[in-house]
Amino acid sequence: MIIDAQTLVKTYELGGSTVRALDGISFQIDAGEMVAITGPSGSGKSTLMHILGCLDQPDSGAYFLAGENVAGLSRDRLAETRNRRIGFVFQTFNLLPRMSALENVELPLLYAGNHNATEPAIEALRTVGLEERMRHEPNQLSGGQRQRVAVARAIVTDPAIILADEPTGNLDSKTGEEIMALFFSLNAQGRTIILVTHELSIAKRCPRRIHLYDGRIVEN
Amino acid sequence: MYLVIIIKVALKSLYANKLRSFLAVLGVIIGVGAVIAMLSIGAGARQDVVGRLQSLGTDLLMIRPGQRGFGGVMTGTHQNLKKEDAEAILKDVPNVLAVSPVVQNKAQVKYYERNSAVTVLGAAGTYFSARNFEIERGRGFTDGEVEGMARVAVIGPTTCENLMGQDDPVNAVIKVKGINFKVIGVTKSKGDQGWFNPDDQVIVPYTTAMRQLFGMDRLSEIDVQGRPGADLTAIQDDITSLLRQRHRLQEDTDNDFNIGNQAEILATLSSVTRALTILLGSIGSISLIVGGIGIMNIMLVTVTERTREIGVRKAIGAKDRDILRQFLFEAIFMSCLGGLIGVGMGISVAKLIGAATQFTTSIQPQSVLMAMSFAAAVGIFFGYYPARRAARLNPIDALRYE
Numbered sequence: 001m002i003i004d005a006q007t008l009v010k011t012y013e014l015g016g017s018t019v020r021a022l023d024g025i026s027f028q029i030d031a032g033e034m035v036a037i038t039g040p041s042g043s044g045k046s047t048l049m050h051i052l053g054c055l056d057q058p059d060s061g062a063y064f065l066a067g068e069n070v071a072g073l074s075r076d077r078l079a080e081t082r083n084r085r086i087g088f089v090f091q092t093f094n095l096l097p098r099m100s101a102l103e104n105v106e107l108p109l110l111y112a113g114n115h116n117a118t119e120p121a122i123e124a125l126r127t128v129g130l131e132e133r134m135r136h137e138p139n140q141l142s143g144g145q146r147q148r149v150a151v152a153r154a155i156v157t158d159p160a161i162i163l164a165d166e167p168t169g170n171l172d173s174k175t176g177e178e179i180m181a182l183f184f185s186l187n188a189q190g191r192t193i194i195l196v197t198h199e200l201s202i203a204k205r206c207p208r209r210i211h212l213y214d215g216r217i218v219e220n
Numbered sequence: 221m222y223l224v225i226i227i228k229v230a231l232k233s234l235y236a237n238k239l240r241s242f243l244a245v246l247g248v249i250i251g252v253g254a255v256i257a258m259l260s261i262g263a264g265a266r267q268d269v270v271g272r273l274q275s276l277g278t279d280l281l282m283i284r285p286g287q288r289g290f291g292g293v294m295t296g297t298h299q300n301l302k303k304e305d306a307e308a309i310l311k312d313v314p315n316v317l318a319v320s321p322v323v324q325n326k327a328q329v330k331y332y333e334r335n336s337a338v339t340v341l342g343a344a345g346t347y348f349s350a351r352n353f354e355i356e357r358g359r360g361f362t363d364g365e366v367e368g369m370a371r372v373a374v375i376g377p378t379t380c381e382n383l384m385g386q387d388d389p390v391n392a393v394i395k396v397k398g399i400n401f402k403v404i405g406v407t408k409s410k411g412d413q414g415w416f417n418p419d420d421q422v423i424v425p426y427t428t429a430m431r432q433l434f435g436m437d438r439l440s441e442i443d444v445q446g447r448p449g450a451d452l453t454a455i456q457d458d459i460t461s462l463l464r465q466r467h468r469l470q471e472d473t474d475n476d477f478n479i480g481n482q483a484e485i486l487a488t489l490s491s492v493t494r495a496l497t498i499l500l501g502s503i504g505s506i507s508l509i510v511g512g513i514g515i516m517n518i519m520l521v522t523v524t525e526r527t528r529e530i531g532v533r534k535a536i537g538a539k540d541r542d543i544l545r546q547f548l549f550e551a552i553f554m555s556c557l558g559g560l561i562g563v564g565m566g567i568s569v570a571k572l573i574g575a576a577t578q579f580t581t582s583i584q585p586q587s588v589l590m591a592m593s594f595a596a597a598v599g600i601f602f603g604y605y606p607a608r609r610a611a612r613l614n615p616i617d618a619l620r621y622e
Contacts, residue, residue: 083537
């Protein structure tokens with residue numbers, strides 16, 4: 001079991017009223033699974049993604065990631081956990097400007113204090129099929145290529161989970177299809193992948209779906 | 221490798237906003253330049269003043285007659301310094317190297333058809349060394365010439381040029397108040413001192429001046445040169461008590477002479493110019509601080525602009541201190557770059573001022589070093605707050621920032 005979430009609760013103050021974004025959610029994900037988290041906007045899926053991605057802390061409940069309880073870790077320890085255990089893929093790619101594809105992929109390793117970052121970064125770019133474009137900067141790459149670089153950056157530290165937030169949202173259907181194919185092949189290699197999406201067509205192709213509504217799991 | 225990335229990112233981000241970065245750096249350039257230029261003016265003024273004073277002799281006490289009067293009403297100058305006073309000082313006061321009686325008056329000096337009204341100074345042979353006069357051509361007078369009331373004269377370079385033009389002055393004969401004097405030497409130029417010009421005078425043995433030229437039996441001044449390293453103030457005290465005794469002054473009467481202490485004047489003037497240097501330096505430092513505020517302003521804008529980038533970096537595992545380092549480095553880099561350019565500018569401005577105006581400038585290596593380290597300190601100080609703000613950003617808010 002790679003993820004064990006136990007009665008996660010998260011509330012927000014919004015304009016004087018309290019919003020329960022997560023209302024006691026519990027679920028488990030095993031290593032090697034490919035899970036889609038779906039739900040309409042406001043259902044709490046972004047909040048859940050933030051907590052799963054160690055960007056945020058739950059108000060109550062426990063979250064075990066690869067056996068370690070993440071709740072209550074300091075800012076620095078959370079940053080380390082994100083660095084080692086989680087690979088992020090965002091809707092808007094979020095590559096760093098003015099840095100080559102290779103440098104972007106190297107960065108997580110450098111933050112981990114790993115000084116031999118170049119070899120693994122090239123290897124990750126080879127996995128996503130962008131080895132020959134590694135010297136290009138993001139603004140010289142197409143959307144699909146940028147998302148491939150982002151995937152390479154996510155897998156370069158060999159994390160426990162890959163967390164993808166609407167990874168095809170900013171791509172046309174053909175390149176979106178290519179990125180999905182990339183995720184399936186990564187899953188076939190044994191990587192755990194969590195896809196956050198509101199597109200049913202994508203969610204339906206995942207072996208397992210968690211559907212959220214009003215901060216609760218309505219389908220698992 | 222990590223450092224290489226930090227430097228690379230910093231350079232690229234500064235380069236991407238060339239004009240903005242340049243304007244921020246400009247503040248530091250002007251600040252550092254101003255500090256260096258100002259300090260060089262201050263140091264130059266100090267060297268100038270000290271140099272001029274030293275050319276007059278620093279181990280020198282000048283005894284002049286005091287003012288004469290009654291009940292606070294001053295009516296004239298005492299005529300009470302005698303040749304015997306000078307001899308007594310040399311004999312009785314310890315640590316006195318040389319004593320030169322001086323008499324002084326204005327007189328007309330003639331050389332063939334040319335004439336000039338100059339200061340005629342009667343002095344002893346020791347006067348030249350005590351007052352740091354160098355003899356450029358010829359020689360000074362001997363003790364024998366002073367004893368024998370010889371009609372010999374040492375003239376200043378300005379006087380020499382005015383009277384003789386291109387003629388060889390040594391062994392020429394000039395007339396002082398109608399009496400023939402043989403020119404035996406010319407002093408080396410010291411430059412006009414403002415209140416008098418040591419280059420435009422005729423120096424003759426004081427004995428000759430007193431008896432043959434002016435008919436005076438009192439001295440205008442006694443110059444006392446202390447031994448090297450001797451305490452001038454102690455000598456001054458000894459001379460004071462000796463002269464009071466010789467002039468038979470009562471306990472409650474004031475001195476009828478004044479003693480000028482060159483070392484004291486030097487100390488006062490150099491402390492004045494030091495204060496001037498500090499003042500100028502502080503004005504420069506203020507502009508450096510203003511420059512630092514400019515950097516801080518730009519860094520705050522940069523942090524806001526790159527909020528999303530900060531969010532991404534945090535998401536992939538950057539710790540607070542990684543972000544802090546990145547932005548702090550950019551601020552320090554800007555201020556150090558500004559510092560370097562400012563050093564170049566400050567030195568050129570100082571040289572320009574020195575060449576184009578009457579100010580003397582002197583570039584001190586320590587002030588360059590000080591300005592540079594101050595610039596770096598400004599970078600750290602004013603860069604820290606924006607960098608810390610970047611480091612403390614919440615990753616979710618930063619990632620969502622549009």
